[in-house]
Amino acid sequence: MSTRICLVRHGETAWNAERRLQGHIDIPLNETGLAQARATATSLASERFDAAYCSDLTRARQTAAAIATHCGLTPGFDAGLRERHYGGFQALTYDEARTRFPVDYRRFETRDPDFVFPEGGESLREFAGRIHTALEHIAKIHQGGTVLVVTHGGVLDIAHRLATGKHLEAPRDFTIPNAALNWIGHDGENWSLIAWAEQRHLAGALDELPNA
Template identity: 45%
Template sequence: MPLPILPTQLTLIRHGETAWNAERRLQGHLDIALNAHGLAQAQALGRALAATAFDAVIASDLQRAWQTAAAIAAGRQLTVQQDPALRERGYGSFEGLLYADIEAAYPAEFAAWQARDIDAVMPAGSRVAESFRQFYTRALAAIVAWAARYAGGRIAIVAHGGVLECAYRAARGLAPDTPRDFSVLNCSINTFSVDAGVLTLHSWGQVAHLAPATLDELP
């Protein structure tokens, strides 16, 4: 009789800080690098996870994610695998704008977004615009697919705030249209198990490794 396949252990991480995070400018699919603080956060994250054995390190193909993932993969016999399906939600013409500017330029679409209309789509412009329902389906499918690929193992995935939100909602059984009353912090450590496509949350929002004293110790 074949042995049962054990759940995949998943460490899910939001990328480190970017300059646009700090000024509340919407990034979406725009490819923004980590700022100096974000690079320090990534270093601290890599050190915090140094004793954890991973079978794979996976990231969104946007550089703020794979730069963060590179700090986890450093010193291991692993290459960061990049997956566009782990990108942040596509916000179309909203991307690159401050939240206040979005509200001024697109009042109706901004109101629908803030009201959590999960089927509302932003003006596309030259970039992809997704409803939250479309994004939720994409993000979860990507997470589950990577977990299945490394079934019974342990993986790290570095993605974006929206992707982490989707995972948290799925694991907690929260409907996509309910208010987000939980934080999704840059470079926080969040742990799940994935069994037959079902996510179970074990810990959320671990940031002790990002304490100012810890960051100050880094070279």
């Protein structure tokens, strides 16, 4: 029996608008993000979910709360669905990180899977393993069901690659807008991509990376 998972990136934050790396820093939605969360909730009002899961960071929790109100859900909070930990890059804009850590930034930009951010960050490989474990657990316990997962841009990058088989090192050629709908499936053995970056309900949304 196939399981469907609807992945939603949180709504916009002030740091998204500033192109500032958030990672594990707990930043709330801005007014645009709150409006996006409400629009996403309305767009999902006719869906029937068996369960909902959410990163425990505020920006995801606020987005999930808006959807839960419309869909009659009580999200379970899971730190395993957090954004990647960007270590010393956190709180910097992409330009500031490039200037302050030029060598490290190049490894980040080229998706070196074993590069670990300075000051306690995660490697891409470690992060992907964390997300694979979280999504596989959700698919297993809700086999044949439909599940909502509210999370972060980096998580969605990993989820898309999991569903399509795209390598971690490959440049991203798909969008990850705030508050868009992204559907993946699991048949008990394999993942598949159902639909991605549905955003008809949004007036506009920022991508997870700058200049994208």
